[in-house]
Amino acid sequence: MVETAQATAVSAGPVTPATPLQKTLALVILMAIGSINYVDRQLLSLLIEPVRQDIPLSDTAFGLLTGLFFALFYASMGVPVAMLADRINRVKLVAVACTMWSVCTGLCGFAQNFWQLALARFGVGVGEAGGTAPSLSILSDYFKPEQRPAIIGLYTVNGPIGVFIGISLGGFIAAQYGWRMAFFTVAILGIALAPILWLLVREPLRGATEAAAPSSAHEKAPSLLSTIRIFLMLPTLRLLLPASGLLAFVSYGLLNWIPAFLMRENGMALEQLALWFGPAAGVCMGLGIWGGGAIVNIGVKKSLTAYAWAPAFSVMIGCPFLLLALFMPGWELTLILLLIPMVSVVMYVAPALALTQNLAPLRARATATALLLLSFNLVGIGGGPLMIGILSDLFTSLGSQNSLRWALASTIPVSLLAMGLYIMMARTITSDHETRRIQTGI
Structure with a gap:
């Protein structure tokens, strides 16, 4: 029965090459849904200070709600949902997932206490597990390997668009x-986009854009253990998981707490945050995510090590500006200096996703991506x-008047550790691509 379902899922895709219009339509709609995904994910972080007035919670509690509680359900469901995406119609799966996370976002607006917020966030996490990995798998079957870094970079601009x-x-x-x-408004947007x-x-034929015949798309999808084994066998992916995970640690940490930092320690009003920080964060992070893919797209023409050097150099550039921004008086100068780290802190995203797509088997791309996202x-x-x-609560208990400043500064050593791992990864990328080419015959 499972094999029959797999065959049906494969045959459901178009047997003729997708037209430019179909490719563009898929990219645009998936970007729009991905943007709503990020809006729903990040909205609570923006509203920490207003929510605190109705539901008094500590910074640790908000860290749980915006971080760990969401991530546990998002991550735990990510791999099984991605394995499902490698076996059934991915387009319908993403549409159903979008409906679910949007409904749960709306439920956040009804919350009266910590646990009601937590339950709604659990639902958002479960729903959003069906978003990114299946979407990237769909796009990889619409666009050729040499186009993927730029296309995935363009797709992942949905994050900055969602932030904006x-x-x-x-x-x-x-x-x-x-x-x-x-919360009610953004929930309605997601529910409207799903249909x-x-x-x-249209669901694309798996492997349609590969140099090898699409017949490889009809192979049985490998098991979870087999897909995990790929990561254990290839040094590049073994290094990529912790390196990108550490930069995700920094980028999500900054994204979730900079709005509260600007309001609490720099005197920025909510209206000013919406007017100035929203566009600044959206444009800068968009440039960073798209730019990371575009730079790698250019760099790989000379060397595949561009997949590693682009994120490493972004850390070198961003850390000094972040440190300066945290110690500037007033929100205006702080925001200006934050522009550089808000670009650099997300330049790792598109190269990491594209590299995983290139090194994963055709029938395990969604699962392989989910393993990377598990680290994220x-x-x-x-x-x-x-x-x-x-750390903010700890510094407050020690008498600090600027606890968030010191907590945010603690992300800099984490960035430097990630940079070291990317430098090590530059030594393995070329040989691992050759290994993958020999194994697949592509």
Whole structure:
């Protein structure tokens, strides 16, 4: 029965090459749904200060709600949902997942205490597990390998777009109508997008864009253990998991707490946050994610080591500016200096995702991506916001008046450790690509 379902899922895709219009439509709609994914994920981080006025919670509690509690359910469901995506219609799976996480986002607006918020966040995490990995698998079957770094970089701009929408639209609605209405509004947007994806995007044939015949797409999807073995066998992927996980730790930690830092320690009002920080964060992170993919796209023409050197150099550039920004008086100068680290802190995303797509078997791409996202989520979303919240409470208990400043500064050593791992990875990328080419005949 399982093999029959697999064959049906494969045959469901178009047998003729996708047209440019179909490719563009798939990319645009998946980007839109991915953007809503990030809005729903990050909205609570934006609204920490307004929510605190109705539901008094510590920074550690908000670290749990925005980080670990969400990440545990997101990560635990990510791999099984991705394995399902390697076996059934991925487009319909993403549409159903979008509906689920949007409904649970709306439930956040009804919460009256910590545990009600936590339960709603659990639901958001479970739903969003069906978003990114299946979407990347779909796009990899619409676009050729040499196009993927730039396309995946463009797709992952949904994160900055979601940050922009969440901060600007969410901040405006929260300032005018209250924080609960902000949750209701973004929930409605996601519920409206799901049927558009279902109806307008076609499920592509697996392996249709590979040099090898698409017949390899009809092979049985490998087991979870077999896919994990790929990561254990290839040194590049063994290094990529902790390196990208540590940078996710930093990027999610900063993204979740910078709004509260600007409001609490730099005197920025919610309306100013929506007007200035929202566009700044969206544009800068968009440049960083897209730029990381674009730079690698250019760099790999000379050397595959660009997959490692681009993230490593981004850390070198971003850390000094972050340190300066945290110690500037007033939110205006702080925000100006934060522009550079907000670009550099996310340049690792597209290279990491594209590298995983290139080194994974055709029938395990969603699962392989989910394994990478497991590192992003458990270490990044689960660890970064929580650690900063715990350190902020710790510094407060020690009498510090600027506890968030010191908590955010603690991410710099983590970035430097990740940089060292990327430098090590530069030594293995070329040989691992050759190993993968020999194994597949591509």
